[in-house]
Amino acid sequence: MINELVWGPAMxxxxxxxxxFLTVRTRFLAWRNLGWALRYTLSSKARQKGEKNGDIxxxxxxxxxxxxxxxxxxxxxxxxxxTAGGPGAVVWMWISACxxxxxxxxxxxxxxxYRERNEKGEMCGGPMYTMEKxxxxxxFGRLLxxxxxxxxxxxxxxxxxxxxAHSITSALYEAAKxxxxxxxxxxTGISFVIIIGGIQSxxxxxxxxxxxxxxxxxxxxxxxxxxxxxxxxxxxLLIFRCAFDARAVTGGVLGNVIASMGHAVRYGVARGCFSxxxxxxxxxxxxxxxxxxxPVRQGYINMTGTFWDTLVVCSITALCIxxxxxxxxxxxxxxxxxxxxxxxxxxxxxxxxxAGGWLITIGIxxxxxxxxxxxxxxxxxxxxxxxxxxxWNLIYRLIFLGLVYAGSVMSFHLxxxxxxxxxxxxxxxxxxxxxxxxxxIAEDMQSFRxxx
Numbered sequence: 001m002i003n004e005l006v007w008g009p010a011m012x013x014x015x016x017x018x019x020x021f022l023t024v025r026t027r028f029l030a031w032r033n034l035g036w037a038l039r040y041t042l043s044s045k046a047r048q049k050g051e052k053n054g055d056i057x058x059x060x061x062x063x064x065x066x067x068x069x070x071x072x073x074x075x076x077x078x079x080x081x082x083t084a085g086g087p088g089a090v091v092w093m094w095i096s097a098c099x100x101x102x103x104x105x106x107x108x109x110x111x112x113x114y115r116e117r118n119e120k121g122e123m124c125g126g127p128m129y130t131m132e133k134x135x136x137x138x139x140f141g142r143l144l145x146x147x148x149x150x151x152x153x154x155x156x157x158x159x160x161x162x163x164x165a166h167s168i169t170s171a172l173y174e175a176a177k178x179x180x181x182x183x184x185x186x187x188t189g190i191s192f193v194i195i196i197g198g199i200q201s202x203x204x205x206x207x208x209x210x211x212x213x214x215x216x217x218x219x220x221x222x223x224x225x226x227x228x229x230x231x232x233x234x235x236x237l238l239i240f241r242c243a244f245d246a247r248a249v250t251g252g253v254l255g256n257v258i259a260s261m262g263h264a265v266r267y268g269v270a271r272g273c274f275s276x277x278x279x280x281x282x283x284x285x286x287x288x289x290x291x292x293x294x295p296v297r298q299g300y301i302n303m304t305g306t307f308w309d310t311l312v313v314c315s316i317t318a319l320c321i322x323x324x325x326x327x328x329x330x331x332x333x334x335x336x337x338x339x340x341x342x343x344x345x346x347x348x349x350x351x352x353x354x355a356g357g358w359l360i361t362i363g364i365x366x367x368x369x370x371x372x373x374x375x376x377x378x379x380x381x382x383x384x385x386x387x388x389x390x391x392w393n394l395i396y397r398l399i400f401l402g403l404v405y406a407g408s409v410m411s412f413h414l415x416x417x418x419x420x421x422x423x424x425x426x427x428x429x430x431x432x433x434x435x436x437x438x439x440x441i442a443e444d445m446q447s448f449r450x451x452x
Contacts, residue, residue, distance in 0.1 A: 006424035012269045015279045018431045019099030022106055026442045030102040030303060037300040038307065046301060058301050060203040061290035065108075065283035066305050067206040068160060068374025070214065070313060071367045072167045073275045075360060076340045078317040082327060083339040085267025087235075088242030090318040092268025093275070097310035100278030104306045106434050106441045109299025110134060111284035112292055113444075118390045122199070125288020126378075127281035127430045128152075128385045134437055144429035148281060149382040151425035155282070156379020158419030161400060162407030164368040164375075169408045171341070171368075175361040184408030187369070191404050195376050195397055199289055202373050209373075213366035214313060220348070220359050221316035227351035228323040235322030243268075273427075275314055276306040280423060281430035285378040296448035317344060324350040376400050 023030060040046060046059040056064070081089040107127060114133045115125025128145040135141030165187060172178040194201050225232060243264050277283060283302055292298035321327055324347040329338045338346060341360060348356030376397070383396045434441070 003418075003420045006421055007270060009266075011424055011427070012266070012273070014431055015103075015273050015427060016096050016099060016269055018279060018434055019096070019101075019103045022434060022438055022441065023099050023102040025438050026102060026445050029445050030105050030300075031098070033300060034101065034304070034307065037304050040297075041301050041304050056199060056203040056289050056291065057207075058290045058292050058298055060207045061287050061292075061298070062301050062305055063206040063210040064199070064203045064289070064374055064377060065286040065302055066210050066214075066308065066374070067202075067370035068282060068286070068378060069275070069277050069305055069309050069371075070210065071164065071371035072341075072364055073271065074217075074309065074313045074367060075317060075344050075363055076167075077271045077275055078314050079321060079341065079343040080339050081267040081271035082318065082321055083337060083343065085264045086242045087239045087318075087322055087327065088244070088264030089268035089271065090239050090315070090322075091243035092265050093272035093310060093314060093318075096269045096272035097276055097278070097306055097314075100272070100276055100306050100310070101303050103279040103431075103434065104276070104283060105299040105303035105445075106437075107279070107281050107284040107430060108287035108302035109295045109441065109444065110433075110437060111288040112290065112295035112298045115288040118384065120390055122390070123289045124381055124384060126152075126285035126381060126385070127433060128382065129288075130284075130437070131429065131433050134440070135433065141433075144433060146386070148426055148429045149385045151422045152282065152285070152382035153379050153386070155419055155422040155426060156375045156382070157400070157403055158422060160375025160379060161372055161403050163419060164371045165404050165407030166410075167368045168365050171361045171364040175358060180409045184405040187408055188401055188405045190369075191372060191376075192401050194373060195401065199377055202377050203289070206370065206373060209366065209370050213363070213370065214308065216366070217313065217363045218316055220352075220363075221320050224320045224348055224351045224356075225316070225323055228320075228325075231323040231325060232319065235319065239318070239322055272310055272314075274423070276309040278306050279431055279434070280427045282375075282378050282426065285381045286374065288381075294448065296444055299445075320344065320347040326350065372404065 041059065041062060047057050078090070078093070081093065110130040111125040111127065114130045115123050116129065118124050128149040131141045131145040131148065132138070133141075135144070165184070168187060169180045169183045172183050173180060194205050273279065283305060287298055287302045290298050290301075321343060326338070326343060326346040329343075329346065330336060331338055341364060345357045345360045348359055352359060379400065380393055380396050384390050384393055
């Protein structure tokens with residue numbers, strides 16, 4: 001009940017509304033400069049660490065953030081949205097992502113601007129530091145910062161850890177009957193080797209695994225789309241028709257799916273926000289570690305994460321489902337409407353046959369594991385902020401690793417709802433902060449335009 005309340009229309013309006021307001025106030029600069037941002041992100045300059053302030057290269061900061069962002073939601077969440085909200089949900093996912101570009105830019109730019117070094121010489125930043133140092137009312141800023149950091153720690157244990165570990169365990173058990181205990185031990189051991197090395201180790205692995213898993217999934221998805229190329233125009237027409245048709249549409253090619261504009265907006269915006277995390281502030285924590293000499297430039301680099309996550313990876317999943325004709329199918333045994341990973345697997349099997357299930361299983365394992373790595377760093381920095389010292393970070397890492405195993409061997413249905421609540425509690429103070437500092441964001445963005 002709490003989850004449905006906090007993620008109701010008011011929350012979705014706040015998320016999208018903040019993105020719309022910031023986009024208009026900054027004169028659509030995020031949209032106008034997206035091409036430049038993509039080119040710079042893929043250039044050799046973004047991969048150079050140099051001697052500038054920061055711990056990792058700008059590109060590594062992006063891939064670390066993407067590691068936490070690109071997850072099972074790109075496979076499972078899109079399919080669930082198209083089942084619950086109809087194919088039109090995809091359009092509203094795209095719309096929310098377009099305005100989310102500016103939200104992602106703003107939170108990451110401010111994180112670099114207000115970051116600081118800890119006692120070890122490591123960079124620490126994120127919305128909690130922005131709130132404390134950037135909001136003129138210090139008491140109010142500190143209150144927002146504590147609420148955000150506390151919620152980020154909870155979210156890192158839940159949506160960033162146990163739920164992802166459980167997704168990996170379930171995928172491997174269903175595909176190859178791998179015992180959950182064995183998966184838990186292996187997953188915890190591999191995570192330990194990477195996480196114990198801190199941000200340098202996490203970013204190094206993320207800079208390899210994120211591009212690989214994205215290219216792997218996009219290539220497989222494009223093959224599915226090409227295999228069903230004759231159905232793509234009809235699939236796209238259905239997506240756009242259901243997005244703006246206020247009347248409920250049922251039957252026909254949709255089978256048992258009931259689609260309406262209201263459902264499409266609700267599930268499309270919600271899944272889009274969950275997928276790219278624009279406005280939640282989590283990606284800003286990783287952005288603060290970048291060796292960037294200009295906060296605005298790093299804001300543009302991290303902004304592209306929303307483009308890659310939703311406008312590319314999620315779109316691949318959506319087009320695979322829309323062109324394969326699997327939407328609306330029911331399970332032959334239970335009679336339930338097929339949704340989530342099972343629906344995406346059905347779409348891939350139209351081209352790859354039984355191998356399609358294995359491709360999705362590999363995708364889920366890679367996406368979920370990268371999410372665990374990215375969220376560990378973000379949760380650790382939030383934990384460090386609450387205690388005002390890095391000395392207890394090892395304790396956090398050990399607790400986090402213990403929960404990786406717990407998530408692997410146990411089913412945490414309640415954790416999903418609690419994690420969603422924690423995400424909302426992160427987003428609210430972050431969005432309030434962005435609205436308060438919107439003038440500063442617009443001014444900094446405008447002054448940087450001269451360098452483009």
